[in-house]
Amino acid sequence: MVELKEVSFRYENGENGTLSNLSLSIPRGQCLLLCGESGCGKTTLTRLLNGLIPHYYEGTLTGQVLVDGVEVSQTELFETARHVGSVFQNPRSQFFCVDTTSELAFGCENLGLPEAVVRTRIAQAAKEFRMEALLGRSIFNLSGGEKQKVACAGISAMEPELFVLDEPTSNLDVEAIEDLRQTLRRWKAKGKTIVIAEHRLSWLRGICDRAVYFREGQVELDISMETLLHFPPERLARLGLRGLTPTQVALPACQPVCDTIELRDFFLSYGSQMALDIPALSLPAGAAIAVIGHNGAGKSTFSRCMCGLERRFKGTVRINGTEIKRRQLLKICYMVMQDVNHQLFCETVEEEVRLGIEAEAPGAASSVLEELDLSGLAARHPMSLSGGQKQRTAIASALLAGKKILFFDEPTSGLDFRHMEQVAQRLVSLRGRETTLIITHDPELIARCCTHILHLEHGKVLDLYPLTEENIGKFRAFFYSEANKNSLQEEPAH
């Protein structure tokens, strides 16, 4: 199905992800996992298959990429689109239309299929993906998981032979990942060829047949998925891969917490729908609290209210006996957003971190920069930094502005093992000093740095507990029950 012959590629703008002298052949009907650390070239390979390289992303390409016997680099993109369907990382930016039905139709319309055929294909895809209820909806009102489902169904309706997925789960919660897994099973059952670039491996158990591990643009391992599954955890960690089996939770040393932050009247509704409904809650001060819950549980509404960003929010927060209202909350809370690019404004890192300072204590800025390993970068433009450096800059600016409560919105989505660990260490270093709340779907991150868990569902607090030995069951139940159920069903009896 796919033949790569001595392929080398280097991006024009010097981006990471160079490939050198790569040869690989993928037989029809195989499901192939591409893994490796960020910048190893796995995204580059997916782009070679769907033709975005060399037709959209420019660079120097040598060698041959054949899909179904046709050379991709010599074929127009719209021709390749007939045979290769692509699903991308960011569900926000892969939609062309603004409503779901047109989105399902979009690909087929581009192929110029007759109207009647397009209609049947939409109906078929909707039925197959059990998403009739999602038809005729506005894209902007869907959750990340629903968006990814619509994207898959839209590609599926075009009936390509090869499916290429580039980190499709980075923005998804446990349930949505399970949905995506079902999608892959359907494609597999139809005998389609699938190539998937991923960091998280556990959900691909029983789906992928073969795993290819990249390092610096070259294939380091080309093994069966079964073999990869039996690698000891330490070896996987060395390879920078996210665990296959649920991680052993190493419990953080839990210091007793004396101070609390009291939340009162956390109510907010959108129209008639109650998005947040928390009459009272006390959070341990100085703790690292993981905020978990399914999509739509009210996690982001909760954080927006607490940061003082919701104008209609009337609740209060009490710290050390002082009552704080919405406007003051803006001054003491800070959210490190998922897309950090939204919150860096200045021309240098130095200016950036000084921006929010009221009256500067001498040397405060440089010591915080030092602490976050940014001193060497003080004169750089924030937009020229790497993702992790940008995140550290945002944290530094919050620390210097004297923020007491830090929110992190999905700080590890789309990160590989090594980068996830770095974020975890950063969060650990804030523990005890600032109160941090971390909205996340990532159990490995929680296991590494959180002291407490706040579980929200339907806008209400379902549970709040310290992450201790006796509570570990609850934590595992939330993240792993579904995953375990499936692997039990699918593992052949030994």
Add this chain to the structure above:
Amino acid sequence: MQGRILQADVERRGLVLDPRTKLLLLITMATFVLGGAGSRQMSFLPYALSLLPVILLLSARAYKAALIAAAVYILAESAFRLAGPLLSGPVYFILLGTRGILTRSLPSLMMGAYVVSTTTVSEFTAAMLRLHLSEIIIIPLSVMFRFFPTVADEFSSINAAMKMRGIALGGRHAGKIVEYRMVPLMTCSVKIGEELSAAALTRGLGGNVRRTNVCEIGFHVQDTIFAALCLLPYGALALSAAGLW
């Protein structure tokens, strides 16, 4: 949930009009209300036409936008009518200017907001195809339709970030509000635009076959009514130009 005004929302679109009717409405508003075409006898026309966007926005359940705009319009107009004769000098001219800008541009802006927020990309494309426009024009225009709501989305995130950093009107750094907003907005928009195009291209956009469009558009009773309403002023204009009215 902010920045919704520019996002076409298929779940609440109110009175369904054909995109071509909407275009006609826009052109009519621009000609007679914004442009102020028409003779002396037709001076009631802008007021009558200004009712249209209010009705349409109400039908699309954009109550807040419709009511605020209507209130601003009425306030500006009545202030001018009531206080105008009593004032003189610069104050009068300020009032005159404000009223002029508001009553002329506001209705057309509202109509624009209505059109953008109730037309989906595929309806728009379908309408343009029926008007026999070339794909070379249609594709960039439809990308714009998709791009603006996304930028609005980005903008609201950036706003939130600025608030948390204490950059606001009246605060410190007030002079830099525009600059601080543009830097991240540009970076994010470029990135999103790039991803959007890549996704569309891998799904066969821009092929050499003629695109089909399954979107059902067509003229209904309501289209006839609004089209007739739009054609009336042109008729009157023609009559008065011919000296018959």
